[in-house]
Amino acid sequence: MLPQQRLIDRFCRYVQVGTTANPDTDQYPSSHGQLLLGKMLAEELHAMGAVDAHQDPNGLVWATIPGNVPNTKTILLNAHLDTSPEAPGDSVQPVVMERYTGGDILLANGDSITLGDTPELASLVGHTLVTTDGTTLLGGDDKAGVAAIMEIAQRLLHSPDLPHGPIRVLFTCDEEIGRGTKHFDLAKASATAGYTLDGGGSGSIDVETFSADMATVSFRGRNTHPSVGKGVMINALRAASHFVSLLPRDTLSPESTCDREGFLHPYRLDGNVGNSTVQILLRDFITQNLREHADTIRTAAEKTKQMFPGLEYELSVIEQYRNMGDVLRNHPAAVELAEKAFVQLGRPYKRDIIRGGTDGALMSALGLPTPNLSIGQFNIHSTREFASITMVEQAIEHMICLLGLWATTQRN
Ligand SMILES: [Zn+2]
Structure with a gap:
């Protein structure tokens, strides 16, 4: 053959x-x-x-x-x-x-x-x-x-x-x-x-x-029956969506970058009223820039916490590849x-x-x-x-x- x-x-x-x-x-x-x-x-x-x-x-x-x-x-x-x-x-x-x-x-x-x-x-x-x-x-x-x-x-x-x-x-x-x-x-x-x-x-x-990290932000709210939510409920799902809206979109996003530009990419959101999780991919050709991207995420999470009194959050960043x-x-x-x-x-x-x-x-x-x-x-x-x-x-x-x-x- x-x-x-x-x-x-x-x-x-x-x-x-x-x-x-x-x-x-x-x-x-x-x-x-x-x-x-x-x-x-x-x-x-x-x-x-x-x-x-x-x-x-x-x-x-x-x-x-x-x-x-x-x-x-x-x-x-x-x-x-x-x-x-x-x-x-x-x-x-x-x-x-x-x-x-x-x-x-x-x-x-x-x-x-x-x-x-x-x-x-x-x-x-x-x-x-x-x-x-x-x-x-x-x-x-x-x-x-x-x-x-x-x-x-x-x-x-x-x-x-x-x-x-x-x-x-x-x-x-x-x-x-x-x-x-x-x-x-x-x-x-x-x-x-x-x-x-x-x-x-x-x-x-x-x-x-790329150099690549993945960030996970977990929000902890407070669930109640919606009939008695006034002044008590802290909706982690609303918090997560507010948080995502604070992330850059016209710059530093997959939709707005090409060639050697890096980005932050929120790609998964899971949750309910009590708890929610957002996963974000951090990508950049310059490895040191990943730290700035993580800071951007932390700032958005902090602002979200201030917007939703009583909300708690945790941020973790893991290394994927370099x-x-x-x-x-x-x-x-x-x-x-x-x-x-x-x-x-x-x-x-x-x-x-x-x-x-x-x-x-x-x-x-x-x-x-x-x-x-x-x-x-x-x-x-x-x-x-x-x-x-x-x-x-x-x-x-x-x-x-x-x-x-x-x-x-x-x-x-
Ligand atoms: Zn392949």
Whole structure:
């Protein structure tokens, strides 16, 4: 079978295993499908000749492709098994469109992917695309990354002429709900650098993520029967909504910011008259700014307390992840070699920033510099998601070239 056809078959096989992450459970991984897909991948890695291919007790899949150049550094390749809970992910029906001829794409359920809402389509004429029937997401985020890493493993194992050092393969679980690195074992990875293959389009090297905290404000009011509420009732629900109205909206909000601007994002409100809770995401490329954002929240909570005499509140802020930019600047080889590989292949590329986080941000914080690379994902987390297999193929070529550069220029 031609490698390109094998890649398409592989990708379609993986997306048909439903692996939607479930934020409402503490179980790890949060959905059984992730264990099924992981088991399948560990078996396939073993069958193709990878060393020590296994699924660990937490569902993470590990394997090693031994190097064929002596004294070279170990590089980690990572993708995640789960898909976003923001769109249905069971019974995915992949539809392969070879040589896309342009124009809007009509999906089986009557919806369409239009040039209006997805202008990138204009640059994809001639590409092999995979969509769904319109009722589910595709899961190219991040099974495009999974399929690419599996192909890279197979091609390296079967092509002794391609130079490379030891490659550590790692598939993680529950990235979409912020738990991707919960059971990541840095010592087991034992790598010099890593790459997450989990980005949109092609040619981007993501070198910065947001720094992220989450704030929870809990209001405690006083409930009474409404018939006797006069002068006694303190409505925590009213307090919470007043509090949210005090948070900045025309600035420092997701609705009003772009590029390098940070924000405060109230995204969940639960409660009743007695108690209410507001959760707020704090995001900024400059980590120190998160403290100012937390101060803004505290000021709004204080003003709310004054407005509702007798109201009590508690504010807690937890760290979620940190901008990987600093780590990557201190360990420039991971990004520089990725650029060099694009130059060698004669392909355009750009350094990019993500208004979000990646598993690589957390791995970088632990000491493993891990930029994120494009893998042909489009319209992720939606039923109009699709993937460009042509771009996945280009990403595979790029990675094989990049691993060759690590082996030939960065000897131990
Ligand atoms: Zn992803």
